[in-house]
Each structure stands twice: as structure tokens, then as C-alpha cells.
Amino acid sequence: MAQDRTATVIVEPDYAGHHYQAVAAVAGVAVHHGPVVMLTTHEGVENPSLRVYLGHLLDSDSFEAVGVFDDRRPPTADLARLSADWCRTGVQGVPVGRVVLMDGDQPLKRWWAVAPRQLRGLTRRPRVIFMLTRYPARLRLTDLTGWRLRGPKATLAVVAMLRRSLHRVVGFSGREDDARGWIVRRVRDPHYSSAHARDAALYREQLGLPQDKVVVGIFGAVGPRKNAPLILEAIDASGLDAVLVLAGGFEPGVQEWLDSLEPRDRERVVARDEFLDNDTLDRFVASADVVPLALTNNGPSGIMGKAQAAGVPVVTTGSVVRAREVEATGTGVACEFTAQSIGAAIRTVVEGDFTVTQELDEVTPEEFGRTVLGVDEQGRPYERIAR
Structure with missing residues (x-):
């Protein structure tokens, strides 16, 4: 059955490094299922990286970048409020089906407290997805520092899910790691180069x-x-x-x-x-x-x-x-x-003479985008069974 068109709100205030490249991978999948808006900083919409990484999407009618933040680290309350505002109005007349925070480590600390009141009363509740860039995917039992980072983040994610303000959490894993994760689903960072x-x-x-x-x-x-x-x-x-x-x-x-x-x-x-x-x-x-x-x-x-x-x-x-x-x-x-x-x-x-001992399957931008969104090729949400 064909899926109803739904819009995607991507929240990425930080334009430094390859942040917009990750946005391009996610937006490149999302535009197949409805219009996409990226909420970023006022400075970010003028940054050259926007055109470099997202130019092909900006030239279409399905993607727009809007400067709404003054700072690359806005308060979590602002992230939740502006996301909810776009859910109320929709994107190009299409209802919002998902909200994706591309750098969710810091907002996760207070999302469970501030987001429910913003999302309450929406005609259509969006599927909220957090991408964690600093979540330790695999840890030794003796890595106390790592567990002190991982435990609270997993707990906060569960609390936010119980309060119906978070539906999917994804975190980076090593490129040799093909496990799926449980509370925090794992995604390998794309690796590709146009030069050798x-x-x-x-x-x-x-x-x-x-x-x-x-x-x-x-x-x-x-x-x-x-x-x-x-x-x-x-x-x-x-x-x-x-x-x-x-x-x-x-x-x-x-x-x-x-x-x-x-x-x-x-x-x-x-x-x-x-x-x-x-x-x-x-x-x-x-x-x-x-x-x-x-x-x-x-x-x-x-x-x-x-x-x-x-x-x-x-x-x-x-x-x-x-x-x-x-x-x-x-x-x-x-x-x-x-x-x-x-x-x-x-x-x-x-x-030295280095030889690759394990061939790495190429992680394509499309695979990365689908895993972050948690959708199949038809845009339908899914949750993989952890291994």
C-alpha cells in the first residue's frame, strides 16, 4: 500500500565540519516521501557548506533551509518549541510525519522534560528521532568512564520514550561493527572518497x-x-x-x-x-x-x-x-x-606496510539516511531486532 506523503523537519543548528553532509544523506532519503525543511542558524544559511552539501536539494522544490537559531548550541526548549511550531503549520501544506535532531547528545538531557508540553495538542504527533554523535556503542566491562556516559544517555532516552516525546535513537558505531543495538540503534558513518x-x-x-x-x-x-x-x-x-x-x-x-x-x-x-x-x-x-x-x-x-x-x-x-x-x-x-x-x-x-585485514562494506549515504530515519525503501517505519 502506498504511504501517505509526510514532511520531515530536520534540526541541525551546527554547520561546522561535515554536519551538513550528514543532513544531505538523511534529507536525500526523506524527500522521496515528502517535503523536507532543515532548521539551522541564521549564519548557517549563508555558510558555503550549505550549497556544497545540499545544493542539489536546494535546487529542487522539495527542500528548504530556514535560519531560525541565533546560536549553534540553542537551548533545548527552543529546539522543542520550533520543531512543534513547524509540526503545527506543516511543510508546503503537507503534515509533518517526523522530526530529526541530528546532534541530540546535549538536547537529550532535557528533552524528556520540555518536549512533551510542546508536542501535546498537536493534531498529528510526529515520530521524533535523535542522532547521537557521542554515544559509546561498545564498551569493555572495565571501561567505567564509558559506562558513565552510556548509562545516563540510555536512561534519558527511555524516559523520553515513555513520555511519548521520542521514538527512535540512533548512534554511531565503528565501521567494523555491524551490530544493531537495542535502545540506541547503531549506524556506521559513511566512508567514501573521490580521491585515492x-x-x-x-x-x-x-x-x-x-x-x-x-x-x-x-x-x-x-x-x-x-x-x-x-x-x-x-x-x-x-x-x-x-x-x-x-x-x-x-x-x-x-x-x-x-x-x-x-x-x-x-x-x-x-x-x-x-x-x-x-x-x-x-x-x-x-x-x-x-x-x-x-x-x-x-x-x-x-x-x-x-x-x-x-x-x-x-x-x-x-x-x-x-x-x-x-x-x-x-x-x-x-x-x-x-x-x-x-x-x-x-x-x-x-x-610500515599496512594491509587491510577486514574488508569494510561501503556505507552509502542512502543506507545511512534510511538507518537514521528507520524506514524501508517505501518510507515505512520499522524497528530492527537487535543482535
Whole structure:
């Protein structure tokens, strides 16, 4: 039986990094079943990444992006109120069937308290979906820190479900993890690249990068949490003749750090503070000898997925999820969160011969979008049985 057309409200105030790329994957599925509106910041509708990732949808009649937030981290009450407002009015005359919060970790803390009163009284209650980007999917029994993060989030999700303000919760898992999850359903981050390391020399020529040095790359949104000073120190510890390439939009504090470097250190850093479209970002990643990820968030990384797809080894620290993934697939090395350990790992991957030990099935944007929405190819909701 054909499904009634229903609209989708996607809430994503944060335009940094590849947030809009994830929106594009979800919206690309949702538009087959009705119009889609993305609620973002006033600044977000002017950001170049909107056109890069969502331009093909913006050119259609089925998708629109609306700036309604002043801040990339709006209060949960505002998220709930504005979502409910769109449910009351509908999208292009079509009733709203689902609301998707693409970065739900912080709102989850209070959603159970503020959302029910906003959703109460709606003629048609939407199916509310949360995407968690910082939910530890798999944990060792001894990982007390991980359990302290996971337990409260799962509990809050159940409370929100019992109050009829939440219907589906999805969280990232490692790309080697094909389990389904129970309370929080698991989805693998898409990994694909339009460039490959076998053409690294060509990309370095196009991008103005040195051919005769080891290229260590930090890409995408370049901010303090990516720990560029630690990586530069690790390059020293490695003893390699290497340059650190920072390419992508710089967050506050990065340029100030660059300006504070001694001339000798500054000469070893290639800085490109600019928005990178997807193909350019892929070429930067594929041009590197190694991509280090010194991040303390215990989740997968979009840049890591690009590196894996491009055949570039990864050095990861600060995440059990990423460590498990590189160990299972042979796509890099996990190490301790110190300059000496990271430097030794960089030297290992540059001088070593890495062979993928587990082939990763490609996670397509469409598969990612359907899993987040919890719909089949006809747009009908489903709930998979956990394994």
C-alpha cells in the first residue's frame, strides 16, 4: 500500500565540519516521501557548506533551509518549541510525519522534560528521532568512564520514550561493527572518497604541498580539540622529515597558535584556513602520508572514514571506538595520548606496510539516511531486532 506523503523537519543548528553532509544523506532519503525543511542558524544559511552539501536539494522544490537559531548550541526548549511550531503549520501544506535532531547528545538531557508540553495538542504527533554523535556503542566491562556516559544517555532516552516525546535513537558505531543495538540503534558513518592515495603526487602538485617530505594532515574543521600543538610535538618525536598540514576552516585559537610559533616550527606547518568543498577535502586527505586523530571524543570520525577510503593510514588516540576500528581493519595504529607515543605511531605507519585485514562494506549515504530515519525503501517505519 502506498504511504501517505509526510514532511520531515530536520534540526541541525551546527554547520561546522561535515554536519551538513550528514543532513544531505538523511534529507536525500526523506524527500522521496515528502517535503523536507532543515532548521539551522541564521549564519548557517549563508555558510558555503550549505550549497556544497545540499545544493542539489536546494535546487529542487522539495527542500528548504530556514535560519531560525541565533546560536549553534540553542537551548533545548527552543529546539522543542520550533520543531512543534513547524509540526503545527506543516511543510508546503503537507503534515509533518517526523522530526530529526541530528546532534541530540546535549538536547537529550532535557528533552524528556520540555518536549512533551510542546508536542501535546498537536493534531498529528510526529515520530521524533535523535542522532547521537557521542554515544559509546561498545564498551569493555572495565571501561567505567564509558559506562558513565552510556548509562545516563540510555536512561534519558527511555524516559523520553515513555513520555511519548521520542521514538527512535540512533548512534554511531565503528565501521567494523555491524551490530544493531537495542535502545540506541547503531549506524556506521559513511566512508567514501573521490580521491585515492595512489595519486598523492598529483594532488600534492595541485595543492602546493611538498613532494619530498612526509605529509602529516589535520583536515576539516581545524580547532583546538584536534590538538595541532601535540601533533607538531609528535612529529619532532618521530624524527621524520615531515610537515604538518592544517587544511579547513580554522576555529578561534588556531591562528593565534600559529602566530606564536618560532620561525623554525612555523616553517614546518602548511596552513590553509578556508572552507574546503568535498572533492578538495578528499584530495588533501589522499595527499597525506598519515592522518593523526588526537581527539578525546569516543566516537568515529568522518575524516578517518575518508582516510580509510583513500588508502591513507590513520594514527588514533583518545577513543576506544577508533582504536578498535583500526585494529580490526588494519588501517592504522592506536596509541597513547602523548607526543612520544603518537610520534612512534606516525613513524610506524609511514615506514610500515599496512594491509587491510577486514574488508569494510561501503556505507552509502542512502543506507545511512534510511538507518537514521528507520524506514524501508517505501518510507515505512520499522524497528530492527537487535543482535
